[in-house]
Amino acid sequence: xxxxxxxxxxxxxxxxxIRANKLRSALTTLGIVVGIxxxxxxxxxxxxxxxxxxxxxxxxGADVVFIEKFPWFNEEPWWKVRNRNDIxxxxxxxxxxxxxxxxxxAAVTFSRRAxxxxxxxxxxxxxxxxxxxxxxxxxxxxxxxxFLAAAEVEGARPVCVLGADVAAxxxxxxxxxxxxxxxxxxxxxxxGVLTRRGTFLxxxxxxxxxxxxxxxxxxxxxxxxxxxxxxxxKDMKKIPEAREEFRGIMRKLRNVAPGDADDFAINEQQxxxxxxxxxGGVIAAVGLFITGLSLFVGGIGIMNIMFVSVAERTxxxxxxxxxxxxxxxxxxxxxxxxxxxxxLGGLIGLGxxxxxxxxxxSVLPMRISPMVVGLAxxxxxxxxxxxxxxxxxxxxxxxxxxxxxVE
Amino acid sequence: xxxxxxxxxxxHYDMGAxxxxxxxxxxxxxxxxxxVALMGPSGSGxxxxxxxxxxxDTPSSGRYELNGTDVxxxxxxxxxxxxxxxxxxxxxxxxxxxxxTALRNVELPMVYAGVPADERHERAMAALTQVGLAERVGxxxxxxxxxxxxxxxxxxxxxxxPSILLADEPTGNLDSKxxxxxxxxxxxxSAKGNTIIVVTHEEAVARHARRMVRILDGLIxxxxxxxxx
Ligand SMILES: Nc1ncnc2c1ncn2[C@@H]1O[C@H](COP(=O)(O)OP(=O)(O)OP(=O)(O)O)[C@@H](O)[C@H]1O
Ligand SMILES: [Mg+2]
Numbered sequence: 282x283x284x285x286x287x288x289x290x291x292x293x294x295x296x297x298x299i300r301a302n303k304l305r306s307a308l309t310t311l312g313i314v315v316g317i318x319x320x321x322x323x324x325x326x327x328x329x330x331x332x333x334x335x336x337x338x339x340x341x342g343a344d345v346v347f348i349e350k351f352p353w354f355n356e357e358p359w360w361k362v363r364n365r366n367d368i369x370x371x372x373x374x375x376x377x378x379x380x381x382x383x384x385x386x387a388a389v390t391f392s393r394r395a396x397x398x399x400x401x402x403x404x405x406x407x408x409x410x411x412x413x414x415x416x417x418x419x420x421x422x423x424x425x426x427x428f429l430a431a432a433e434v435e436g437a438r439p440v441c442v443l444g445a446d447v448a449a450x451x452x453x454x455x456x457x458x459x460x461x462x463x464x465x466x467x468x469x470x471x472x473g474v475l476t477r478r479g480t481f482l483x484x485x486x487x488x489x490x491x492x493x494x495x496x497x498x499x500x501x502x503x504x505x506x507x508x509x510x511x512x513x514x515k516d517m518k519k520i521p522e523a524r525e526e527f528r529g530i531m532r533k534l535r536n537v538a539p540g541d542a543d544d545f546a547i548n549e550q551q552x553x554x555x556x557x558x559x560x561g562g563v564i565a566a567v568g569l570f571i572t573g574l575s576l577f578v579g580g581i582g583i584m585n586i587m588f589v590s591v592a593e594r595t596x597x598x599x600x601x602x603x604x605x606x607x608x609x610x611x612x613x614x615x616x617x618x619x620x621x622x623x624x625l626g627g628l629i630g631l632g633x634x635x636x637x638x639x640x641x642x643s644v645l646p647m648r649i650s651p652m653v654v655g656l657a658x659x660x661x662x663x664x665x666x667x668x669x670x671x672x673x674x675x676x677x678x679x680x681x682x683x684x685x686x687v688e
Numbered sequence: 689x690x691x692x693x694x695x696x697x698x699x700h701y702d703m704g705a706x707x708x709x710x711x712x713x714x715x716x717x718x719x720x721x722x723x724v725a726l727m728g729p730s731g732s733g734x735x736x737x738x739x740x741x742x743x744x745d746t747p748s749s750g751r752y753e754l755n756g757t758d759v760x761x762x763x764x765x766x767x768x769x770x771x772x773x774x775x776x777x778x779x780x781x782x783x784x785x786x787x788x789t790a791l792r793n794v795e796l797p798m799v800y801a802g803v804p805a806d807e808r809h810e811r812a813m814a815a816l817t818q819v820g821l822a823e824r825v826g827x828x829x830x831x832x833x834x835x836x837x838x839x840x841x842x843x844x845x846x847x848x849x850p851s852i853l854l855a856d857e858p859t860g861n862l863d864s865k866x867x868x869x870x871x872x873x874x875x876x877x878s879a880k881g882n883t884i885i886v887v888t889h890e891e892a893v894a895r896h897a898r899r900m901v902r903i904l905d906g907l908i909x910x911x912x913x914x915x916x917x
Contacts, residue, residue, distance in 0.1 A: 605801065685783070
């Protein structure tokens with residue numbers, strides 16, 4: 282009961298003191314503001330990246346490996362890998378035949394082209410050349426129609442499957458099935474429409490795509506392009522064995538001499554995750570350093586101003602003690618003042634960070650989650666309590682007679 | 689049993705090379721309901737004595753029994769508790785919180801006693817009414833006259849129903865007319881049974897009390913009952 286009364290009194294005094302010294306409090310809290318802006322922007326950036334990343338990475342699929350000319354995150358000097366031979370559709374076919382671990386194999390390539398329907402035109406659509414198994418390896422679902430059939434790939438038929446955005450653009454009111462769209466002066470019949478897939482890393486739309494048989498892609502878009510072989514493995518737990526098998530098959534297909542390094546790369550989701558964690562770690566390290574530094578400087582400022590506040594109110598402290606305030610009550614009073622000033626800084630900082638995050642939303646996906654808010658306010662509160670402790674302790678231990686004598 | 693019993697109280701301050709003896713061995717008993725003036729010239733040790741009586745300070749040696757309990761050996765927390773329950777201070781310079789209303793100022797001792805808010809409000813109103821400031825409860829100290837400020841301070845001293853009212857030069861900052869009003873208020877409170885100790889160097893102020901203790905150089909020089917006409 283008494284503690285509650287003291288707490289409320291402390292709160293009242295703290296608010297009153299801050300109100301009495303608005304400008305001073307605001308200036309004092311500047312360091313905290315900077316600290317909180319960095320800590321919450323950092324957390325928001327990591328959080329936002331995480332969100333975008335998790336959504337994107339699920340599009341890749343954890344059980345799919347990508348056999349390509351180059352590794353995703355190249356560690357070799359460029360001149361060493363530059364002259365590698367293309368990965369071909371023949372490689373994909375051979376791999377599918379020889380592999381024990383592969384459940385589905387697709388040779389995939391893509392290029393940007395304009396797509397037309399009647400007078401309507403969509404520039405810069407990603408034309409994906411793939412095989413009938415592409416739907417399995419890429420985890421594609423359809424809202425309408427069906428995916429490309431084996432016979433259509435075999436016979437290089439002029440058929441296509443539309444991404445959700447392309448379909449919505451050209452056919453807002455009618456079913457696209459059976460309609461004919463044109464890509465590079467060649468006509469394709471729509472046989473299916475994909476469900477919405479979102480964006481990849483918040484940049485590349487996965488719905489602004491059109492899928493056609495890779496055999497047709499050879500004729501219409503580009504002759505014998507370099508491809509990515511996407512392989513879905515049967516058993517996720519056996520990815521390492523599967524990689525070894527694919528590696529052996531590819532080395533044989535490409536006539537790599539024993540002892541020579543691979544002239545291709547086997548990429549998987551894990552590489553992305555590793556890269557991502559590295560980026561997140563760098564952001565966190567830089568952010569933590571700036572945050573720590575500004576909170577430290579801010580904390581010193583708070584401590585300084587609290588010493589001033591205690592000195593200014595020596596007589597009041599003496600009076601309160603004469604009226605029966607225990608050291609604990611005085612300690613609480615000044616701790617609350619320091620904590621409130623910092624909390625104020627925290628709130629201002631959060632407001633600024635929120636504004637910055639909203640402003641930067643188009644460039645970098647950021648998210649001020651309740652967790653970030655809690656973190657920021659918690660950090661500022663703790664800073665206030667730590668910085669305020671020494672001055673508050675001095676006030677609590679003050680001799681009431683001496684304090685009352687001060688003019 | 690006496691309310692206050694001082695036995696051979698000394699208080700000295702060590703000032704490096706020399707030692708200042710503010711109290712040199714004071715023994716004194718005060719009963720409940722007494723109205724006592726502590727008189728003496730500047731530097732005689734009145735305020736030191738007052739701080740001792742008010743449990744703001746502890747003696748260098750000697751024994752102080754308040755209400756039958758020995759307070760000379762108490763720690764900071766216990767002393768705070770005693771001050772809160774037993775002592776009502778009235779200072780020369782009023783010592784009101786400048787940014788708080790009269791009401792809040794009077795509520796303050798009850799905050800540290802843990803009195804619930806609505807009861808605090810009620811009792812503060814009653815105390816302010818008792819000192820004739822019912823109309824001024826919402827005013828801040830700088831909106832009140834010196835006499836009114838001291839009345840607020842008296843209400844604050846009374847509100848926790850302490851055993852003793854301790855006033856150090858309560859009229860020192862007031863003109864003679866308002867000073868007399870405050871002293872009249874003291875007479876009234878004394879008549880109602882409050883124990884009052886007033887520290888002053890003015891004979892005229894001391895004459896209002898019913899017992900006068902003269903202090904000189906940290907010792908009690910005389911202790912007389914004042915006969916009222
Ligand atoms: N904190 C202190 N440190 C050193 N000496 C002190 C201290 N407080 C009081 N004294 C000394 O003790 C003696 C008594 O002081 P005290 O304040 O009790 O006098 P007083 O009777 O109240 O005088 P006044 O009428 O001027 O208020 C003085 O000599 C004073 O200098
Ligand atoms: Mg004095």
